[in-house]
Amino acid sequence: DAGVIQSPRHEVTEMGQEVTLRCKPISGHDYLFWYRQTMMRGLELLIYFNNNVPIDDSGMPEDRFSAKMPNASFSTLKIQPSEPRDSAVYFCASSEWQSQNTGELFFGEGSRLTVL
Amino acid sequence: LAKTTQPISMDSYEGQEVNITCSHNNIATNDYITWYQQFPSQGPRFIIQGYKTKVTNEVASLFIPADRKSSTLSLPRVSLSDTAVYYCLVGDRLGNTPLVFGKGTRLSVIA
Numbered sequence: 001d002a003g004v005i006q007s008p009r010h011e012v013t014e015m016g017q018e019v020t021l022r023c024k025p026i027s028g029h030d031y032l033f034w035y036r037q038t039m040m041r042g043l044e045l046l047i048y049f050n051n052n053v054p055i056d057d058s059g060m061p062e063d064r065f066s067a068k069m070p071n072a073s074f075s076t077l078k079i080q081p082s083e084p085r086d087s088a089v090y091f092c093a094s095s096e097w098q099s100q101n102t103g104e105l106f107f108g109e110g111s112r113l114t115v116l
Numbered sequence: 117l118a119k120t121t122q123p124i125s126m127d128s129y130e131g132q133e134v135n136i137t138c139s140h141n142n143i144a145t146n147d148y149i150t151w152y153q154q155f156p157s158q159g160p161r162f163i164i165q166g167y168k169t170k171v172t173n174e175v176a177s178l179f180i181p182a183d184r185k186s187s188t189l190s191l192p193r194v195s196l197s198d199t200a201v202y203y204c205l206v207g208d209r210l211g212n213t214p215l216v217f218g219k220g221t222r223l224s225v226i227a
Contacts, residue, residue: 004159033214035217042217042218042219042220043160043203043217043220044217045214045215045216045217048214055214056214091159091160093159097209102148102150102162102165102209103148103150103207103209103215104150104162104165105152105160105162105215106162107158107159107160107161108159109157109158109159110157110158110159
């Protein structure tokens with residue numbers, strides 16, 4: 001398996017522009033997570049899905065952020081309009097949570113967003 | 117959610133054993149303790165998980181005392197490539213509690 005795949009790896013955009021980050025989880029995983037990492041705040045959980053359904057979006061900072069998971073193999077995180085304070089590395093992770101295993105999170109390589 | 121506390125940073129020389137302790141005073145009965153490692157420009161990677169006593173794998177050991185209010189990640193004979201941030205997480209692995217990452221411990225290994 002190729003692991004969790006995120007795109008783009010790097011994005012530089014101007015304030016006010018729409019940003020869409022994409023994630024393909026590991027096949028068969030039923031949980032998908034979006035995290036944001038900055039030096040100041042560390043690694044923050046934004047939202048997570050179970051079987052394509054959003055379970056907890058309390059970490060989404062504001063209405064400018066939205067996330068969707070139209071099917072088991074694809075998710076998007078959208079920021080509209082983007083602001084400089086949204087600059088961060090955004091990680092997607094997936095997991096197959098069962099009582100028999102560790103619930104290990106598998107992370108993608110991240111999307112580094114810079115908003116000018 | 118059980119809150120974890122761990123040192124912000126640690127330094128070590130190559131070849132030494134490194135022990136990183138994490139406090140989790142309000143850990144719940146169903147919670148497991150999981151450690152992740154993150155290298156620069158990469159996502160975190162699972163290292164080890166335990167519930168009680170001692171767990172060992174090819175990468176590290178995890179020591180958990182009987183009261184489970186703390187845990188210690190032990191890295192034997194570290195090398196420069198072990199320089200990373202190490203996160204201690206506590207959560208129910210049955211999926212009822214998503215894993216929340218703290219600031220982690222930044223380990224710097226010096227030659």
